[in-house]
Amino acid sequence: MLTRVARAGLVPLSRVMFRPVVEGRHHVPLDGPVIIAANHLSFLDSFIIPLLTPRPVAFLAKDEYFTRPGLRGHLSRTTLTAVGAVPVPRGAHRAARASLETALAVLKDGRAFGIHPEGSRSRDGRLYRGRTGVAWLALASGAPVVPVAVLGTDRVQPVGARLPRPGRVTVRFGEPLTFGPPPAGAARARRDATDRIMDAIAALSGQERADHYNKLSGTP
Known part of the structure; x- marks a missing residue:
């Protein structure tokens, strides 16, 4: 109940604060598994997308955001839960693998999962090379991938x-x-699929491309 109330408050608040322009919402399937693959300019992206997508979208978030004590922790936990965030442990390879398995479980449950293939926020506005986890999810689940461009969050x-x-x-x-x-040749297939996804995001965002990976800085 609290989650629904929080979400009901966040949606109109986001429309007042960010005056969003939303294009192409009809491209998002209203049921069944789907991957929402977006560029990443700001911490705000993982909050804005679920509030403006026509169905709930689960993004991953560091589990520490769900366990902070006090009022700040309560607000963080309530907000993340309201936008469908899924807690994952922070760490290196093992945690990354666990994150993909968590995401795959979301898709197998017929839900929408959101991911930033760049892996971390762009600090210079360029669109960086995509990491192949998004393609691993698409190939393993059979879910369609909806490319998404978010613009303006780096200023907000x-x-x-x-x-x-x-x-x-x-x-x-x-x-x-x-x-x-x-x-x-699964590795080659993942790379090709990821590049195709990033090309579609670039066409939507109009960002300058970087031909290398962005430095990882954690989730989201």
Whole structure:
């Protein structure tokens, strides 16, 4: 009940604060598993997308955000739960693998899962090379991938800012991409699928491309 109340309050609040322009919402399937793959300019992205997508979207969030004590911890936990965030442990390879398994479970349950293939926020506005976890999920689950461009969140909440400020945000949903069963050369297939997804995001966002990976800094 509390989660529904919190979400009901967050949606109109986000529309007042961020005056969102939303394009292509009809591209998001209203049922069944789907991967929402978006660029990443701000900490705010993982909150804005679930509030403006026509169905609940689960993003991963560090489990420490769910266990903080006091009022701040309660507000953090309530907000993350309201937007469908899923807690995952912080760490290196083992935690990354656990995150993918958690995401796959969300998709197998017929839900929508959100991911930032760049792996971390862009600090210079460029779109970085995508990491292949998004393709692993698409090939393992058979779920379509909806590319998404979020614009303006880097001005509303720049890297390092503790709180967002009022401003306009644009969210563009592209046509779903589908991928067949993984062939024998699975690694090559994952790379090709990831590049195709990043090309679609770039076409929506208009960002300059970087030909290398962004430095990881944790989840989200």
